[in-house]
Amino acid sequence: MVGTILPIVYGKREKKPLELVVYSVSSLLGGICCGITLSMLRALAGRHVSGGRSLVGGLTGLVAITYALKEAGLVNVPSPQRTWQVQRGWMRLKPVALPAGMFGFCLGLGLLTRINSCLYPVVVWVVLTGSVVQGALVMGAFGLIRTLPLWIMYARSWEGREHWKDYTENLGGWQPVARLVSACILIVIGALFLVPFRF
């Protein structure tokens, strides 16, 4: 997927990376929209869903720990997701900022394409909390941070150090390390979510 997005947001060496800015803003908006929608699911459930802060934290923590074990390859749990890829054909649309915005929004939503294990507990927390503001903040952070690697690649490429193609070629090799890091983050944060939950 990175191979599809990068030529759009970094196809030309322009002094003002308009496409990258549009991509980032759209990704942020996508994340905020997703957060608002997810948090409203709790309101739709109405009185049928109830639970205190510790119950929300407990459930989120359990989901985080379960997916930490999955990322470490210790258990096999289902990870529902769509394996839809952003349309490569969008790259032909003009002006170039348009597909950059479309890619950014779709990926910022976070749930239309492949989902990383770290996102499942976040979704559970946003839905159970039901706070529109907090949901928008958390998923907005997801959308914004998702663009960070592209900014780093842009900056480094602009300095003439390495081309983005070198990065995309080497990313796949780092996947086992990335999964282990994800597992560590999930287990630590999952344990912290369980703190107020009394056993």
Add this chain to the structure above:
Amino acid sequence: MLVQRSAVNSYERQQPSKVYLAAMLGLMGIFAWLAGNMMPAFVAKFFVLLAAALACAAGLASLWSP
């Protein structure tokens, strides 16, 4: 770049065993839980920051999505 590839290859060759991984994750979880229990009210107050940290990790890790 060569050093990076070498590090990744070395990791793939010597992947830790499941027992080691389980022990490592278990210890990390227990230490985090104990540390959080020193100030449970504080942790519970900032659940939103924990969720945001997870969301940021998910955002960065999505770079490895195929």
